[in-house]
Amino acid sequence: MALIVQKFGGTSVGSIERIEAVADLVVKTKQQGHQVVVVLSAMSGETNRLIELAKQIDSRPSARELDVLLTTGEQVSVSLLAMAIIKRGHSAVSLLADQVNIRTDNMFGKARIEEIAATRLKHELEHNRIAIIAGFQGRDIEGNITTLGRGGTDTSAVEIAGAINADECQIYTDVDGVYTTDPRIEPNARRMSHVTFEEMLEMASLGAKVLHIRSVEAAGKYNIPLRVLSSFNPDQGTLISFEEPDVQANIVSGIAFNRDESLIYVNGVHQGTENLAKILKLFAEFGIEIDMINQVNHNFEKIDYAFTVHTNDFEQALEILTSNQGGISAESIKGISNVAKVSAVGVGMKSHSGVASLFFNALADENIKVMLVSTSEIKISVLIDEKYLELAVRALHKVFLTENE
């Protein structure tokens, strides 16, 4: 008998028919002898419907009240699933954030979980009930309703799994796992049966979009194996755990990419770290996050910097730097918005030299110019012209991930 947390996203509970299918799946797990905790999103479309209602009243509605409004979406789905499971003759109970004591800070719309007491949840499990918990929501210390922001239900599921020391946290979604790269770009992309937390963190942050980075971090923190599965076809999936893949595994596990990057050059800055500090402070003041940073020293007096920012922040970042050009002593400031980042990720890299050589050769063979490079123990990332993105992904996938014939 294992204690399993199963999370279902909006499309998995998007209709009464889908909710019935989820009920069957949950009951099947229970009948296999496991204790089951279910964490749900709102039915797909519901959150947008509610946001529309709010926007009709105020284009910038009160953040506290928006959270009160949005959390009704999960409340609807958990009660409906509980009804469907009870109808199948099993004991089930829906629970909201306050009933599970999911305490967060008071950052409405993007709260972070601080503590989960879970006393009642454990009580329900001891009484052999299937607990169905509303994801995405919490309560601050004063009892106000909060929401966790993007990817919130994944985070709820993993944090709840941590609080009750679950054996596995299963994330059911509309894809059947994590792929070696996006199958829409590379038809030969394969589902990975197993990746490590470290690899998944790199994947998530690089745009794999299957799991939100915060939920992967949390699963790593609690050391709870995560499994990504399709609710339409739950027999396969991808396991994410601390276990290293076996020796036969590929050196590179996946090719990740991100189209939403833009590049900014700040050239001819006077020597001295204080100027870089000034630039970073400007970005921080306006809430602009920087991904890659590159520095080239021309001589003892001048430095060229290159930064990448999210494309949404590109115009503002350029404006801020330009209006402070004197303060940061830059000779010129310019930007390129149509760039993309491509990365090869894999724990196998740690023990294999020569990966970088293969990586750059593959790009060189296709005459793809690299604008910026960034590396870690388990990944190599490069910035390239966006129009070569698909070509680069396919070239790298072929070198590192095509099965030997």
Next chain:
Amino acid sequence: MALIVQKFGGTSVGSIERIEAVADLVVKTKQQGHQVVVVLSAMSGETNRLIELAKQIDSRPSARELDVLLTTGEQVSVSLLAMAIIKRGHSAVSLLADQVNIRTDNMFGKARIEEIAATRLKHELEHNRIAIIAGFQGRDIEGNITTLGRGGTDTSAVEIAGAINADECQIYTDVDGVYTTDPRIEPNARRMSHVTFEEMLEMASLGAKVLHIRSVEAAGKYNIPLRVLSSFNPDQGTLISFEEPDVQANIVSGIAFNRDESLIYVNGVHQGTENLAKILKLFAEFGIEIDMINQVNHNFEKIDYAFTVHTNDFEQALEILTSNQGGISAESIKGISNVAKVSAVGVGMKSHSGVASLFFNALADENIKVMLVSTSEIKISVLIDEKYLELAVRALHKVFLTENE
């Protein structure tokens, strides 16, 4: 400065436009210098939409889970109204049952309020905020969500008014007050500017349908004046309080009626109270409530009984009695379902003899046969053939309530 509770029903918050109008009305009250607590129903149609969802899963859904589902309706309306008030530059905060500590028993779907701590509510009022509370909902002692059943939001409003010792509880609805009788039957029906709690209790229980009887009882218990108003035209209304109307007032305040009654005769029952006790026990076992009871003793051996029950219970009541005919020693059992009850209600009756005479003369003049009579200090009720209902209502309204020319 007064402390005012304002309750708005489903049609009053039935669209974004209506919610904006309610926001204007609430802000106006606040600007007059009052402290304001608002209690809301779900947007009209929403509760039915949610019930439909539940029925798609289970024709008899879990009562606990149905309450979890239905309470989202009020959560949506309170958050939207709070947004609309905040947009108008006033401080407002939506509060749910657990945040106001509305503790009920655990009878899902028809819970009763046991206690309202209201600590946080008082705190919000002290900080000059408009508190907007979700009606219809409560929490049992274990923290489960409950709903109060029919008329629940009125009850919430009055109980909250009692808990904070409000100066007045205003019930905004789609009619502008309590009428002397139903204007659809008697076009000369007039809005009453003032009725007593006692009169209103008789009105409510006899089918006036403007206020649920439980909310009138609760307002009487806490001695909090109730005012029924139209949210479309809030300048008029009906005040319900313990004050007796002035001497100019009519002897009879209103003509109430109820079409949902059915009559059952149990004839030729052996003398002895134990047989009546047996009949009443049978009704109680099957949850059938009796309204009127009549008894005629033929002689020292045989008694005829007549009972009225809700028409929904008529068939079942007849069956139960017939299958127990021997046990209750009845010679015959028969029923008439197409009957109606008409009542004249008024605290003025207490001090006026001759009311009964006027009442029965009015019916006799129209050749309306009376099947059953029931009286209290402040009302006379009769059971008549349903087809004469409109005629009886008009005749009685003319005798007691037509203004002198």
